[in-house]
Amino acid sequence: MATILTIFLIVSVATPFLARFLKNHVFTVVALVPAGAFIWTLLQGEQIRTHGEITETIRWVPQLDLALAFRMDTLAWLLALVVTGVGTVVLLYCTQYFTKREPGLGRFAAFLFAFAGTMFGLVTADDILLMFMFWEITSVLSYLLIGHYTGKKESRGAALQALLVTTFGGLVMLIGVIMISVQVGSTSLSAIVAAGVTGPMAVTAILLIIVGAISKSAIVPFHFWLPAAMAAPTPVSAYLHAAAMVKAGIYLIARLAPGYADLPGWKLVLIGLGVWTMLVGAWRSLRQYDLKLVLAYGTVSQLGFLMVIVGFGTPDAALAGAALLLAHAIYKSTLFLVVGIIDHAAGTRDWRQLSGLGRKMPVLAVITALAIASMAGIPPLLGFVAKESIFGAFLQAAEAGDPYGWIALIGTAVGSILTVAYSARFFWGAFATRTAACVSTEWHKPPTAILIGPGVLAVVSVLLGIFSPALNAWLDPYPESFDGHLEGHLALWHGFEPALFISIAILGLGAALFWKKTQVARLQEALPPLVDSSRGYWSVTRAVDKISAKVTIFGQRGGLPQYLATILVVFVLVLGTLAAIGNVWPTTFRLYDYPQQVVIALVMALATLGAAWTRKRMAAVLLVGVTGFGMVALFAFHGAPDLALTQALVETITIVAFVLVLRRLPGNSQKLTKRVHRGRRAVIAIGTGVVMGAIALIALGSRITDPISAQLPEMAYYEGHGKNVVNVALVDIRAWDTMGEISVLVVVATGIASLLFVSGRADKKGRRGLRRPATALGRRSVLSDPDIQPATPGARQSWLVSGGKIASANRSILLEVLVRLMFHPAIVVSIFLLFVGHNSPGGGFAGGLLAGLALVFRYLAGGRYELREAVPIDAGKLLGAGLVLAVGSAIGSLFFGSEILSSAYLSADIPVLGYISIGTTTIFDIGVYLVVVGLVLDILRSLGGEVDRQQDEADIAEESTDEFSPRQQVPNTDLWATQRVPIVPDTPSATDTREDNR
């Protein structure tokens, strides 16, 4: 069974691609899979009959007791046959139904095919959670299939209705599913049925599951989505909304009935709602002009009928229910396929415009007549056999004194009368010759092949009716799983029994009702509808929309400051109140840890206040930098060398990054930022500060036992082979954290790059352009800037590789010399830091940041071309390599049979670096190093190089603007920026620009 599902999965993924080549014939090809599944299922019949079931289990999440458990017993076998059989027929029918040019054909084929597989999974799943997953997938696929005509409002509306109703039911059901599996202590469906638990919890759980089942099977009050779903293409209606998906609810009830039919509420709900649905559906079906809607309401009615019989809970009812389920699937899908043919041929489904179809398409009329006869319960068809058994089962219960027997019998008998009437109306509407109606407007003769599908189904309906006694042997194991003795059997002729007379009476009354159809219509008009669920649905969704609009406006007006204020006010009120009433204040304080702390804190406090006070952005950034370096001092005094090192490096790079961006924004923000809501902001800010202080005091005061980190040093040394506890923790003890962190860094770096570069992160073209000799560019040399010294022998020698690319006015010889001298030592030190990090301060983060800082200065001295020369690799590749190394070292340990991220070591004494223990953690740290370098490189390339380029473009645009051209917006640049931006000769940047803009 799992194999079949896997094949379904693979083929459904491949279907859209197949559809490109095969067009509408893709349906014929993929239909082979359900056909194969049908044959396989059929062959299992003998084994299921003798052994009762076949099972298959694949372990999935053993810790949660979840398994991919499949089980095929008689009921599942019957459903699987219906699902695969009708599925094959419908897919074959689609080949004729759709033309080559149908838009979205591949998608449609894939969804319809996947649906067949999902239904097969649903009926064979033994794990109730697995079944629920298939259940939900059918809802989603149904949504996608109903909404196939995405351009049509009706189609979208119907799809959404179906989705909302069925997933609402599904969610309710999920609660019930979890409750019942907790009650039983197993998620196995067969175990749940066998356990048959009772008590209020079980009753609630089962009732919740029933909600799911009746929403799926379109039982009142959820029935309205099914007629609306007729907006789907007809094959979808035939398969999903007649044979398969709506049967899921029936299947679940039939599955649970052996264990739970006697639970209080079960019969009341299922028989009550079932009878009502049968009457409502049939009643409304009687007044439809649209043939498809006649069938749709008829299906609602028949689903109610099925719900009554499968929920009835006696062996005889179960047998009859299985028979009706089979009969209904066959005749209803036949009829839908017929409607599809009529629709295609005549261009309408409104019977008022159809006339004389019976004469034009006699074969189709015969097929329809057979299906209609089965639906109305006329011998010798399967529908008649099923109905006979149903009435027999109800009579048997009623005579035994069960009041539900009478309710079910009378209700379904009346419903059957209406069924006969609308069946006749359907046939008459579709095929009669009317003088009043206009002669069918345009008539396309449908291909004969399209008749094969419905024809086969109609013949099966006849054969199964005639040979119905043979069905008993195959179906009996299901009713025998109920308590009680199975008395009835399926047969065309039971003798002159009451059920026969009921059937005859129904046929007669139904015919009379059809005869008097004008009076019936008049009566229907006069009676107001008792329940109008679709209006109810409408007002519910409207109300939900209104409420969400109100909530949105209430909570999300005023942008970021408003959101922040909302969050913080809640934070201050809740935590502030708790802190005030908690009475857990610490009793002891220290004024300071060491005297220098006070000085550092004072400087930081002044810088903090200054950052808020100044209106100059650059000044504010530098003052924040002061607080950052204050942190460095605090860390250093406190005994945290790693933190001090990292913070110092980060602080420097942050300031550079700020400068890179701020140079482009207008420099003076004094007049621009209005100081709004100062009082309100101050209150919230002070409140937050006070509450945070209180939290810190309380948290510290409540620490009374030894922290778990007391063992960290020993663990680090003996298990992590490193003396630097912080570094060992990062790469070994808490390596999962670090793994998460570097993933965040990769995402951040990618985000930065994608915000700045529109077309790819790497601009290799620039590099190629740089290598090209300037003179070879021919006419472009005309454009060269006279300010720029050509890099020819005799000119001033450049200290940097791309020194000749920068206007001499922008060059700083001091910076160039410094960078030339310091770059390589800095890289060497960064690698040193990386490797000694395990035992002394350092490690991947600090090393990576130092290397990044070296790159920053290389960029500052030589511009973006220098940066390209310094690191010829794409930043994305660095990030990727880093992540691969880290993940690789993490997974690597799996191959040595240990847990993920556990480490292995190889120690040696290495000159200069000292005693080093190289292990998988070192590889992990190298990964961290690469990711950090990649991040800094991405920042420089994006916020540095790319911003430069955009600045150049803006400058060129400004120069080319004269007083007559429309005023282009060219942002101001502050002094710093104009000095910094390298002006580039012979336009490699212009080349870039043109290529980028393509």
Added chain:
Amino acid sequence: MSASLTLVLLMSLMYAVGIYVMMERSLTRFLIGFLLVGNATNILIFLMSGPNGNAPLWTGGPEDADMVDPLPQILILTAIVINFGITAFVLALIYRTWWLAQLGDEGDTLPDDHAHDTEEDAEEAFRQVDEDDEAIQRVLDASNEHEDDPEPDPVQTARDTEVGR
């Protein structure tokens, strides 16, 4: 365990000022506030390591008893680097916003687009769904037989029953 009051006060001040600055409408100011709050949070974690002591470098000797709690340091180290990444990302966002929105001389101060939104504006988002619902309802109603239905107008009815062909 007791706290250093100096650090607690400094932390509270940095939180208060940081939040105050964060609630301004300028994105750069927001980022400056964010950095202050970030530093304040690092101090908060830092406070949890108690008084100062020896660096967390294992020596095997008696000094190890005076080692500071390494766990807050581990957390802060992660926080510093993540903070840096997010700062750079917000910077890129600031630049991109300014560039795309063509704010020009307005710098990075975002206009307050949503301050005057009303419920009707928000409900507008659901209009499409509503229309879809209405459309399917109309089709269903059109198929109901009425006693006084006029002779069907072929064109009209054909359009009404155009569902799901």
